Amino acid sequence: MCLILTRALVPYDLAAKWEADGRPGFGDPYAVHQRAWECFPGRPRADRDFLTRTDPKDEHLQVLLLSAIEPARPSWCPEDRWQSKRIDDGFFAHPRYRFSLLANPTRKVRSNAKGEILKNSRRVPITHREDREDAHGRRQRGLVSWLAEHGEAAGFSIDPSNLRTVTRPRHTFVRPPKDGTPRHSGTLHAVDFQGLLAVDDGEKLRAAFALGIGPAKAFGFGMLCLAPSP
Secondary structure (H helix, E strand, O other), X not given: OOEEEEEEEEEHHHHHHHHHOOOOOOOOHHHHHHHHHOOOOOOOHHHOXXXXXXXXXXXXXXXXXXXXXXXXXXXXXXXXXEEEEEEOHXXXXXXXXXXXXXXXXXXXXXXXXXXXXXXXXXXXXXXXXOOEEOOOOOEEOOHHHHHHHHHHHOOEEEOHHHOEEEEOOOEEEEEOOEOOEOOEEEEEOOEEEEEEEEEOOHHHHHHHHHHOOOOOHHHOOOOEEEEEOO
């Protein structure tokens, strides 16, 4: 089955006008999440099967969409800034790829700063590159280990020596109350992993490409961008 990769380029002046008209624009992950749904009109929200990623460029905001069905161009993207291409299974036949993964790396915490076991575990962002020990001598995995573990599950391996871990500004969002649900806010930490991967299992890699890697996929994280490498 083919996948469809779509690139939408939104000029900053158009994005600003959208915000000035009182409509949620592209200012936070939840707003982008709302805009992305406009590319799939008539579909139940429970059936989300697409990934998104946004990247600021010199003159526009780049929005990438990866989906199993072709999206419809929304009103917020000019016609000449909308482009889709099909990705068939042959694309995943290469042994190596250059990659970029905008992710929200987290780890589960079961105790507080005093070492006391918590009743409920919670997730906290991973902000250090290498593994380290906390004040109680317990291992805390770093960004490289986080990616290596997810890569193993996704059918690829990485070379840490040429891996870049680029931390992006934190993403704060507010989800307004709707249908009886309370207002919700949150902060997401973003890291752009860039480097070279070697394919160990092509089927697992294709599945990870389609489904995404890590948490917060609904908010623009987890899309694995690939380019074949010699």
